[in-house]
Every structure is written in structure tokens, then in C-alpha cells.
Amino acid sequence: xxxxxxxxxxxxxxxxxxxxxxxxxxxxxxxxxxxxxxxxxxxxxxxxxxxxxxxxxxxxxxxxxxxxxxxxxxxxxxxxxxxxxxxxxxxxxxxxxxxxxxxxxxxxxxxxxxxxxxxxxxxxxxxxxxxxxxxxxxxxxxxxxxxxxxxxxxxxxxxxxxxxxxxxxxxxxxxxxxxxxxxxxxxxxxx
Amino acid sequence: xxxxxxxxxxxxxxxxxxxxxxxxxxxxxxxxxxxxxxxxxxxxxxxxxxxxxxxxxxxxxxxxxxxxxxxxxxxxxxxxxxxxxxxxxxxxxxxxxxxxxxxxxxxxxxxxxxxxxxxxxxxxxxxxxxxxxxxxxxxxxxxxxxxxxxxxxxxxxxxxxxxxxxxxxxxxxxxxxxxxxxxxxxxxxxxxxxxxxxxxxxxxxxxxxxxxxxxxxxxxxxxxxxxxxxxxxxxxxxxxxxxxxxxxxxxxxxxxxxxxxxxxxxxxxxxxxxxxxxxxxxxxxxxxxxxxxxxxxxxxxxxxxxxxxxxxxxxxxxxxxxxxxxxxxxxxxxxxxxxxxxxxxxxxxxxxxxxxxxxxxxxxxxxxxxxxxxxxxxxxxxxxxxxxxxxxxxxxxxxxxxxxxxxxxxxxxxxxxxxxxxxxxxxxxxxxxxxxxxxxxxxxxxxxxxxxxxxxxxxxxxxxxxxxxxxxxxxxxxxxxxxxxxxxxxxxxxxxxxxxxxxxxxxxxxxxxxxxxxxxxxxxxxxxxxxxxxxxxxxxxxxxxxxxxxxxxxxxxxxxxxxxxxxxxxxxxxxxxxxxxxxxxxxxxxxxxxxxxxxxxx
Numbered sequence: 001x002x003x004x005x006x007x008x009x010x011x012x013x014x015x016x017x018x019x020x021x022x023x024x025x026x027x028x029x030x031x032x033x034x035x036x037x038x039x040x041x042x043x044x045x046x047x048x049x050x051x052x053x054x055x056x057x058x059x060x061x062x063x064x065x066x067x068x069x070x071x072x073x074x075x076x077x078x079x080x081x082x083x084x085x086x087x088x089x090x091x092x093x094x095x096x097x098x099x100x101x102x103x104x105x106x107x108x109x110x111x112x113x114x115x116x117x118x119x120x121x122x123x124x125x126x127x128x129x130x131x132x133x134x135x136x137x138x139x140x141x142x143x144x145x146x147x148x149x150x151x152x153x154x155x156x157x158x159x160x161x162x163x164x165x166x167x168x169x170x171x172x173x174x175x176x177x178x179x180x181x182x183x184x185x186x187x188x189x190x191x
Numbered sequence: 192x193x194x195x196x197x198x199x200x201x202x203x204x205x206x207x208x209x210x211x212x213x214x215x216x217x218x219x220x221x222x223x224x225x226x227x228x229x230x231x232x233x234x235x236x237x238x239x240x241x242x243x244x245x246x247x248x249x250x251x252x253x254x255x256x257x258x259x260x261x262x263x264x265x266x267x268x269x270x271x272x273x274x275x276x277x278x279x280x281x282x283x284x285x286x287x288x289x290x291x292x293x294x295x296x297x298x299x300x301x302x303x304x305x306x307x308x309x310x311x312x313x314x315x316x317x318x319x320x321x322x323x324x325x326x327x328x329x330x331x332x333x334x335x336x337x338x339x340x341x342x343x344x345x346x347x348x349x350x351x352x353x354x355x356x357x358x359x360x361x362x363x364x365x366x367x368x369x370x371x372x373x374x375x376x377x378x379x380x381x382x383x384x385x386x387x388x389x390x391x392x393x394x395x396x397x398x399x400x401x402x403x404x405x406x407x408x409x410x411x412x413x414x415x416x417x418x419x420x421x422x423x424x425x426x427x428x429x430x431x432x433x434x435x436x437x438x439x440x441x442x443x444x445x446x447x448x449x450x451x452x453x454x455x456x457x458x459x460x461x462x463x464x465x466x467x468x469x470x471x472x473x474x475x476x477x478x479x480x481x482x483x484x485x486x487x488x489x490x491x492x493x494x495x496x497x498x499x500x501x502x503x504x505x506x507x508x509x510x511x512x513x514x515x516x517x518x519x520x521x522x523x524x525x526x527x528x529x530x531x532x533x534x535x536x537x538x539x540x541x542x543x544x545x546x547x548x549x550x551x552x553x554x555x556x557x558x559x560x561x562x563x564x565x566x567x568x569x570x571x572x573x574x575x576x577x578x579x580x581x582x583x584x585x586x587x588x589x590x591x592x593x594x595x596x597x598x599x600x601x602x603x604x605x606x607x608x609x610x611x612x613x614x615x616x617x618x619x620x621x622x623x624x625x626x627x628x629x630x631x632x633x634x635x636x637x638x639x640x641x642x643x644x645x646x647x648x649x650x651x652x653x654x655x656x657x658x659x660x661x662x663x664x665x666x667x668x669x670x671x672x673x674x675x676x677x678x679x680x681x682x683x684x685x686x687x688x689x690x691x692x693x694x695x696x697x698x699x700x701x702x703x704x705x706x707x708x709x710x711x712x713x714x715x716x717x718x719x720x721x722x723x724x725x726x727x728x729x730x731x732x733x734x735x736x737x738x739x740x741x742x743x744x745x746x747x748x749x750x751x752x753x754x755x756x757x758x759x760x761x762x763x764x765x766x767x768x769x770x771x772x773x774x775x776x777x778x779x780x781x782x783x784x785x786x787x788x789x790x791x792x793x
Contacts, residue, residue, distance in 0.1 A: 003256070003259055003260045003263050004263065005244060005245050006244040006245060006246050006260065006362050007260065007263040007264045007267050008267060009240070009243050009244035009245070010240060010244050010246070010264065010362055010365065010366060011264060011267045011268060011271070011334070013239075013240045013243060013244070014240075014330065014333065014334055014365075014366070014369055015271075015326060015330045017236065017369075017370070017374070018329060018330050018332075018333040018334070018369065018374065018449075019325050019326035019327070019329055019330035020325065020326060022329070022374065022377070022378075022445060023325040023329060023442045023445040023446070024325075026378070026381050026382070026385075026391055026442070026444060026445040027391050027392060027393060027442055027445070029382065030381075030382070030385040030391035030392075030444060031391075031392065033382065033385070033386075034382075034385045034386055037385055037386065037387070037388045037389070037390070038385050038390055038391045038392055038444075039390065039392055039394070039440075040390050040392075040397060040438055040440065040468065041388050041471075042397070042399070048400060049397065049398075049399040049400070050399060050400060050401075050402070051399045051400075051401060051402070051436065052399070052438060052467075054388050054467040054468060054471050055436070055438060055467055055468070056467075057401045057402060057403065057436060058401070058403060058405045059402070059403055060403065060405075061403060064402070064403065068556065074407050074408065074409045075405050075406075075407035075433070076405065076407075077405070077436065078436075078437070079436055079437060079438045079439060080316055080317070080396055080437040080438070080439050081314060081316065081317055081461065082314075082316065082439075082460050082461045082462035082465075082466050083314065083461045083462050083581075083703075084462065084465070084552075084553040084580075084581035084583075084584060084703070085552065085553065085581070085584065086553070086581050086583040086584060086677055086678075086702070086703050086704030087552060087553075087583075087584055087677075087678065087704070088583060088584065088677075088678035088682035088685075088704070088785075089530050089550065089552070089584065089585070089586050089587060089682075089785070089789055090532075090587070090678075090680065090681075090682060090785055090788050090789050090792060091678045091679060091682065092679075094552065094584075095532055095533075095536065098533065098536055098538060099536055102536065102537060102538070114539070115534075115537045115538055115539035116537060116538055116539060117538075117539050117545075117546050118529070118533070118538050118539060118540050118546070118548060118549065118550070118551040119546065119551045119554075119556050121538055122533075122538075122550070122551040122552040122553075122554075123552060123553065124465075124553070124554070124555055124556070125462060125465035125553045125554055125555050125578075125579070125580045125581045125584075126460075126462035126465045126466045126467060126555060127462065128462070128466065128467055129467070129555050129556050129557075130467060131555075131556040131557055132556055133545060133546035133547070133556060134545040134546065135539070135543065135545035135546035136546065138545065166195075166473070167472060167473040167474050168473075168474070170195060170198050170199050170202060171199070171473035171474060171476070171477050171562060172472070172473025172476070172557050172558055172559060172562050173473075173546070173547045173556060173557060173558065173559025173560075173561075173562075174544070174545065174546075175556045175557050179402070182402060183402070186402075
């Protein structure tokens with residue numbers, strides 16, 4: 001059992017180094033170098049946190065752009081309990097959920113001809129997805145234009161201004177930040 | 192599959208080779224005892240640890256002593272992590288006041304992180320305080336990875352030495368892997384993640400005022416926390432409205448970096464790498480998949496360098512790359528194709544400039560189809576198990592890709608260390624099969640392969656399928672096992688098969704609809720993880736010891752070269768053959784049946 005001493009001592013020392021020194025030093029460095037990011041990329045207005053640019057919020061009124069369906073509990077977009085629906089591709093409940101979401105979109109206001117973009121009716125993985133595709137944003141333009149009485153062209157400009165393309169031309173998918181877009185909508189009304 | 196997907200895959204493999212090759216050369220030096228580059232930084236700390244622990248750094252041991260040290264160290268880690276979870280309510284760095292973790296869950300989680308599996312039967316942000324995340328989980332993320340590296344290095348030494356009774360010093364390999372390899376890389380990747388938006392703080396959870404209010408239903412509970420039932424015996428639901436959103440916080444980036452680099456995969460949050468605070472941008476996603484493959488690929492190049500013939504490393508790399516590209520492309524294709532019944536409902540799954548299309552259930556917008564499926568293939572090729580999408584919601588064939596990659600034995604780059612030693616075991620099997628075909632005594636890297644090594648090889652190759660299929664059969668036959676599935680039919684079977692495939696192969700990802708946090712699953716997957724790890728490691732170390740003792744044979748005209756395309760084909764064929772023989776019947780009952788059902792559903 002002469003290996004017991006190294007086993008316990010090496011474990012204790014490596015625990016101190018990787019379990020306390022490393023994460024605490026990283027916290028210090030991050031707070032110094034990237035304070036906004038390290039604390040959650042919060043959107044602050046008049047000294048109050050309105051949300052985070054990385055965490056989606058629930059929108060269900062017709063006057064705002066809607067984001068991805070969220071399967072978190074007990075409420076959608078619960079950022080203290082992330083997760084997806086875990087519904088399988090052939091589960092009848094998957095189809096029922098999508099059917100209901102398509103119906104809700106059509107009931108909320110005018111929609112364009114043709115099929116609904118997949119990301120607007122299929123739930124995200126985290127339940128906190130802050131973004132939708134440009135296709136999903138454009139699908140909602142007729143409704144927003146009608147409810148808010150803003151010209152379609154102006155709304156499309158707002159979408160463009162809040163759209164990010166593929167990072168480095170190849171990574172990821174083109175996307176629109178829903179919270180930022182909706183805040184821009186509210187500002188447009190105010191101006 | 193789109194052109195964009197091909198470009199992404201090419202970019203990924205290109206950057207991987209550029210970074211992992213020099214890292215492999217660095218690893219070869221580190222495990223030959225040289226202190227180069229970043230190793231000089233932590234060298235004084237290394238000497239201090241040896242002094243306190245009474246380790247004589249220049250004394251090497253045989254395989255038995257190496258294995259005993261390794262097991263003692265891992266048992267100590269298991270006991271400590273179990274106790275830490277049980278005691279977390281009384282410890283600091285716990286601003287949310289998380290209570291003690293239940294005994295069966297703490298048992299499962301402790302094994303899971305010690306065995307480099309990082310299967311999670313809990314939701315991170317609702318279960319674990321910051322101290323357990325740092326001093327418990329992050330520590331095992333480092334040292335379980337370092338354990339894997341040590342075993343791989345010991346096996347490589349078995350091939351590179353001859354007529355030697357010793358294979359290295361476990362304590363030295365463990366400490367050097369942690370301090371000189373994992374720690375410097377974790378600091379660099381961690382800071383890169385923070386720059387992209389991964390959080391790193393010790394604050395309590397933040398409340399923000401949302402733009403819209405949200406109404407939701409919640410079960411009413413009495414003073415004891417039990418649900419209140421109405422006269423019909425149903426829980427009473429209250430409708431609540433709130434304009435508050437609670438944002439979970441924590442020291443995420445420091446754990447995220449080592450979670451990827453150590454092919455651990457245990458997420459800080461329940462949604463793992465699909466949570467925007469764990470993986471906020473396409474670039475952070477790219478860095479994460481890169482971090483998963485970086486060390487496993489570098490170890491392959493280290494192997495070539497240490498056995499004195501870099502071509503041997505290139506051949507193993509090529510075999511891994513062929514399997515990886517084939518299965519990744521299958522995943523791209525299956526998810527882009529989508530679900531026919533969705534199209535019938537009026538859902539647009541087609542690819543355009545404005546949307547990637549495809550099956551978006553359980554996927555994040557910023558990753559789309561391509562970056563999601565690259566992650567899916569990487570995380571299950573390597574035994575990482577982190578997820579940036581819910582695998583349970585993949586199409587049947589898209590979901591079969593991760594299951595099959597795990598069932599190949601986690602040798603397609605594989606876990607840090609585990610991937611290389613697993614693939615070298617398959618190389619031994621491949622030369623054995625080739626030897627049978629031509630009637631010669633098999634040899635690999637100048638070492639004759641004899642009865643003892645073949646017995647150990649057979650053990651290594653058979654342990655995991657026995658665990659996977661045996662435990663799956665038990666779960667499927669028991670009402671408790673079946674009761675945990677979330678989706679009906681063939682998909683429910685896939686959930687169970689996935690769980691035990693993931694556990695015994697030390698991957699850790701899941702078809703997460705399965706309610707795995709029950710005593711039955713916590714104990715059954717715990718058994719799968721522990722034996723799937725250490726019943727492999729011990730025979731591998733035995734092979735290392737046996738190889739080191741042998742004389743080196745001279746190459747002659749009858750020697751099978753193990754560095755050319757012929758050997759790559761032989762190795763790929765062996766891996767596929769063993770995987771298919773073991774698992775095709777099970778796969779036919781799960782994903783294959785479901786695929787056929789999906790095609791006729793609408």
C-alpha cells in the first residue's frame with residue numbers, strides 16, 4: 001500500500017490546482033478582460049437589466065416577432081431550467097405540437113402564402129434560443145405591419161439591421177436576434 | 192447535404208491537422224520527460240507535488256504497479272466526489288443554496304465523471320452548486336482525461352520499447368498530462384470562449400424584467416412540498432403570470448474548456464452546449480468541436496513519433512478520418528432531408544439563403560443543420576458526449592449516426608487516450624486476422640502478437656458489447672426500464688439502447704427524453720460506466736507490459752506493412768466488422784424500423 005500516499009496527495013494537490021486555483025483565476029481574468037460577456041451579455045436600459053442578448057424571451061402577442069418555440073418548464077424560456085422537448089421524429093405528439101403552432105401563427109394575423117419556416121414551429125434545443133432565421137422573421141412581417149401600422153419596407157430594414165450572416169462565411173446559419181429586433185420595433189414606434 | 196456542409200467539414204479537418212500535428216510532437220517530448228514550451232511554466236509546481244507525495248519521478252514501474260496506482264487514484268476521486276455532492280448544502284460557493292444530491296444520483300454522477308463519461312442524470316443549473324461544479328466536476332474533467340492519456344502513453348511505450356520490464360511512472364504521466372497539456376490548453380480555450388459570450392462569474396442567478404409577461408401553469412404544493420390533489424385525485428394547477436426571467440449564472444467557461452479538451456462532455460447547464468451561455472456563437476461552436484478532437488488527434492501523431500515511424504501514426508489517423516467523414520456525411524444528409532410528415536403539414540424544410548431548412552426540432556438557430564451535425568458526429572466519435580442539440584429529436588438515421596459511432600467502440604479519434612489505445616487494440620486484431628489469412632504469426636510494430644495479448648484483446652473488444660446489450664436487454668424486459676421512455680414505439684427502444692451504449696462506451700450523451708434519474712437507471716448506467724472504463728484499462732495495461740517485455744523483430748519480406756493504404760483498409764474493415772456483428776440486430780429494431788415508419792407516416 002505504498003501507493004496510498006501518492007494517490008491521496010496527488011489527488012489533493014491536483015484538486016486544489018484544477019478545482020480552485022484554475023476556475024478562480026479564470027474568473028478574475030475574465031472579469032478583467034471581458035466583463036460584459038463574463039456576466040451574461042446583459043441588455044441594460046435606464047440602469048435596469050431588460051434581458052440578455054444571448055438568452056431568448058417569450059413573445060406571444062401579435063405586435064412582437066415571435067421566437068423559437070420553447071419546451072422549458074414550468075414556463076417557456078425559463079433560463080433557470082434549460083432543455084428541449086426531446087420529442088422523437090415519429091411521435092404523434094411532435095406533429096400535434098407543430099400543427100398547433102402553425103394554427104396559432106395563422107390566427108395571430110396575416111401570413112404569407114406558402115409553407116412556414118421550420119425553425120418557427122419546431123422547438124429549440126436549449127429552450128432559450130435567442131434567434132430565428134431571416135426566413136422566419138420575414139414570415140411574420142405582414143402581421144407586424146398590420147398590427148403596428150408600419151410600412152413593410154421599414155420592418156424589413158429593421159430585420160436587415162439585426163441579421164447576422166454566416167460567421168466567417170461558412171460557420172453557422174444566418175440569424176436574427178428576436179429580443180433586439182423587438183426592442184428596435186418599440187424604438188421605431190417611439191421615434 | 193449542401194456545399195456549405197462540405198466546406199465546413201474540410202475547414203474543420205484542415206485546422207485540426209494544422210493544430211494537432213505540432214501538439215503531437217509536443218506530447219511526445221512531454222512524455223519523454225522533456226520540459227519544453229509551456230511545460231516550463233508549471234515545472235516548479237510539478238516538482239512540489241512529487242515532493243509532497245513522495246514520488247520518485249525517475250523511477251518507472253511494471254504494468255501491475257501502474258494499474259494499481261491508477262485504480263487507487265480513481266477510487267479516491269470517486270469517494271471524494273460522492274461525499275462532496277452529499278455535503279454541498281453545508282459548503283461555500285453555493286449562492287442558490289442547492290441541497291444535498293440524492294444518494295443514487297450522487298453515486299451515478301461520481302462514477303460518471305471519474306470514468307470520463309459525464310453522463311448526466313441531473314440538470315446542472317437546478318442541482319449542482321458552484322463548489323461541486325469546480326472542485327468536484329471540473330477536477331475530474333482534468334484528471335479522468337489525464338488518466339486516459341497516461342494509459343495511452345503506457346501502451347505506446349510498450350510498442351516503442353523492447354526487452355523492458357517497465358512501462359512508466361503513473362504519477363508522473365498523470366501530473367504531466369494535467370499540468371503541461373490540459374491546463375495550458377484549458378486556459379487558452381476558456382478565455383476564447385468568454386470572448387464569445389460564455390459566462391464566467393460566481394454571482395447568484397440574475398433576475399431581469401422581460402418585455403412581455405408570460406402566463407404559465409404550476410402544480411400547487413403544500414407546506415411540505417407535496418402536490419395538492421383535487422377531489423378527482425389530479426394535481427391542482429395554479430395559473431401564474433410573471434415578467435421576471437431568472438438567468439442561471441456560474442463559472443461556466445473554465446469548465447466548458449476542459450469539458451471539451453478532456454472529451455468529458457458534462458454540461459454546466461442541463462441543455463449542455465446548446466445553452467447560449469455555454470456555446471453562444473458559431474465560432475464558439477467551431478472551437479468546441481476543435482477542442483474535442485485536438486488531443487485525441489495529437490495523440491495519434493505522438494504515437495507515430497514515439498514508435499520512431501511517423502507513417503504508423505498517419506495510417507491510424509487516416510483510418511479514423513475515413514470512418515469520421517463517412518458517418519458525418521450520413522448525418523448531414525439525414526437531417527437536411529427532414530421529416531416527410533412535416534412537409535405534409537406545411538412546414539418548409541428546404542434549404543435557401545434565408546434558412547438552412549431541414550429538421551429543426553431540438554436544434555439551435557445559430558448552428559443550423561451543418562454545425563449541429565458536425566458537433567453530433569464529433570462528440571460521439573470522440574467519447575465527449577457534450578451536445579449542442581437534443582439527439583432524441585434527430586431523424587431516425589440522423590440519430591443512428593451517434594449511436595453507431597459510439598458502438599464502434601469510441602475509436603474514431605475517441606476519448607483522450609481511450610481513442611488511441613482502443614484503436615491500437617483494433618490494430619492488433621487486424622494484424623491477427625491478416626495473419627490468419629496468410630498463415631503467419633501476426634506482428635505489429637516489430638512485436639510478435641501471441642496468446643496472452645490476444646486473450647486481453649478479446650476481453651477489451653467483448654466487454655463493452657456485453658455491457659451494452661446485456662443491460663439494454665434487462666431494461667427492456669423490466670417495467671421500470673420500459674416506463675422511463677418518453678417516445679412511443681421503436682424510438683423508445685432507441686432511447687434505452689442509446690443510454691447503455693453511451694454509458695458503457697464512456698460517451699455520456701443521451702436521448703434525453705429517457706427519465707434516467709431513477710435508482711434503476713442510476714445504478715445500471717453506473718455499472719456500465721465503471722466496468723466499461725476500468726475493465727478496458729487494466730487489460731490494455733497488461734498488453735502494454737507484455738509488449739514492452741518482447742524483443743523487437745527485424746522487418747523482412749514477409750512482414751505486413753502497417754503504414755500503407757492496405758493496412759488502413761484492413762483496420763477500417765476490422766472496426767466496421769466488429770461493430771456491425773455486435774450491433775446490427777439491435778439497430779434494426781430501433782432506428783431502422785423507425786426510419787421505415789417515418790417514410791410511410793404521412
